[in-house]
Amino acid sequence: MSDRDLTARTVGFKEGERNVFLHLLTACNLSCRHCYINPAQHGTATLPRETAIAWLRLFARPEKESNLVLLGGEPTLHPDLAEIIRAAKSLRYAVTVDSNGYLFHNLLARVTPAELDYLSFSLDGPDAAVNDPLRGEGVFETCTAGVHRAVAGGFNTSVIYTVSSRNIDHLHRMPPLLADLGVRRFFIQVIGLRGKPATGKGQGHGWQVDPARWLHIVPPVAREAARLGLHVTFPKVFLEQDEIFHCAGRVAENYFIFPNGRVYQCPLCEDYPLHSFEIRDNRLLRREGVNEDRLFTLDIPEGCVMNKLLQPDNIEYFADGRPRHRISCCLLKQEIVPERRK
Ligand code: SF4
Ligand code: SF4
Numbered sequence: 044m045s046d047r048d049l050t051a052r053t054v055g056f057k058e059g060e061r062n063v064f065l066h067l068l069t070a071c072n073l074s075c076r077h078c079y080i081n082p083a084q085h086g087t088a089t090l091p092r093e094t095a096i097a098w099l100r101l102f103a104r105p106e107k108e109s110n111l112v113l114l115g116g117e118p119t120l121h122p123d124l125a126e127i128i129r130a131a132k133s134l135r136y137a138v139t140v141d142s143n144g145y146l147f148h149n150l151l152a153r154v155t156p157a158e159l160d161y162l163s164f165s166l167d168g169p170d171a172a173v174n175d176p177l178r179g180e181g182v183f184e185t186c187t188a189g190v191h192r193a194v195a196g197g198f199n200t201s202v203i204y205t206v207s208s209r210n211i212d213h214l215h216r217m218p219p220l221l222a223d224l225g226v227r228r229f230f231i232q233v234i235g236l237r238g239k240p241a242t243g244k245g246q247g248h249g250w251q252v253d254p255a256r257w258l259h260i261v262p263p264v265a266r267e268a269a270r271l272g273l274h275v276t277f278p279k280v281f282l283e284q285d286e287i288f289h290c291a292g293r294v295a296e297n298y299f300i301f302p303n304g305r306v307y308q309c310p311l312c313e314d315y316p317l318h319s320f321e322i323r324d325n326r327l328l329r330r331e332g333v334n335e336d337r338l339f340t341l342d343i344p345e346g347c348v349m350n351k352l353l354q355p356d357n358i359e360y361f362a363d364g365r366p367r368h369r370i371s372c373c374l375l376k377q378e379i380v381p382e383r384r385k
Contacts, residue, residue: 049266051377053279053286056295061109063102063136064299067095067127071116073143075167075178077207077234077250080116081314086303092123096130097325102298103134111136112163119146125153132158139163141203143178144186146193156197161228163201164190167209169216177209187224194225201228207250211260218268229268231261231277233373251357254281254368262377269379279375281368288346291374292319292339309335311349311373346370 068089069080090098103109111131118124119142131138139161140150164186168174171183178186193200202221206214214231221229234250257280265275282288291297292308298320299307306320306327307313317335320327338348345351345358346369359367 049269049379051262051265051277051379054276054376054378056289056291056375058294059107059296061102061104061107061296062112062298063099063109064112064114064297065095065098066114066116066299066301067118067121067124068116068302070120071143072120072145072147073117073179073182075143077167077177077205079313084314084316085301085305088302089121090302092126094325095123095127098300098322099127099131099134099136101322101325101327102300103136105135108135108137110139112139112141114141117143117145117147119148119150122148124148124150128154128158139201141165142189144182144189146189151192151196151198156199159198161201162193162198163203163228163230164193164226165203165205166217167205167207169213169220173210173213177207190224190226199228200224200226201230202226203230203232205232205234206252206257206261207234208252209250211252211256214260214264215267218264218271218273221268221273222271227274229265229273229275231265231275233257233278233280251354253357254359257281265377265379269381272381274378274380276376276378278373279371279377282346282371286369286371288369289372289375290339290347291372292336295374297374307335309339309349309373311347311353312338344369347372349373 137160141163167177174183268275304322305318307318312335345366350370
């Protein structure tokens, strides 16, 4: 590929595109140091199969495909995941499952590659020495074995790498590993301001990566991954001077659904009872009062309002008071699609 082909493209929010993130449960076999699940806010329930399918009906559109990510906790701990995937397909969802790689309940034998659009694995290091202190002893080996089996079984696979100060220096070793494994897509994420890292339960502070380090490391690694044939997606994070800020809560259709019935439009709000909707008796209800949707309408020079509220100290300013960087919506992505995948 020429260098021109490796230019990252910002993936603007598309009118009419709907992304549904359904947390089937909050339980997990692992205890990652940066876990974003917050049982105090989202409960400990596992959605019964019938309820999960009823909730999927609330967000499905018969006339148009929507994107669905099934997640947890660890979604493969759900005994009926295969049936829920099949029901979602029949409701015109493109289905992705986000797993930590343990693939419980023999998932690969219970669904076919035609029924599952993507199986996504979370790996936070290119070897056990980097990954396992973050995600748990033995996790690297189990997860990469799961990727092997999925690729061999003909499933489309992707890997999510959550970048933090703990692992950013090892990101450059991921592209060759993923190309060797036969992974098709690589999602580079930034560590969230939610769950353990936000509450200080992540065993130490200082998980965030400063702008200069992010910009120095992440885009070149993304280009290298694309050069090796991977479709790469990574967060925009910082807007250029000429780029317009958009809050996804105002211009996109994203729904983050938890088993206690909370439905958020903004993932940064998930640690707070600010959800715009809730599901009660299998009906979707808009909530009255001061919720996340009030924040979406505030225009500030720093860009994302929630980022400014959650980590004001991380925003740098010029002497005249203007922010040095505008922070984009956390849902705004950049991507590089290798030529053969376009
Ligand atoms: S980050 Fe994911 S895999 Fe890790 S403990 Fe949390 S839910 Fe489980
Ligand atoms: S992350 Fe910021 S910009 Fe994006 S939806 Fe939430 S409040 Fe809006």
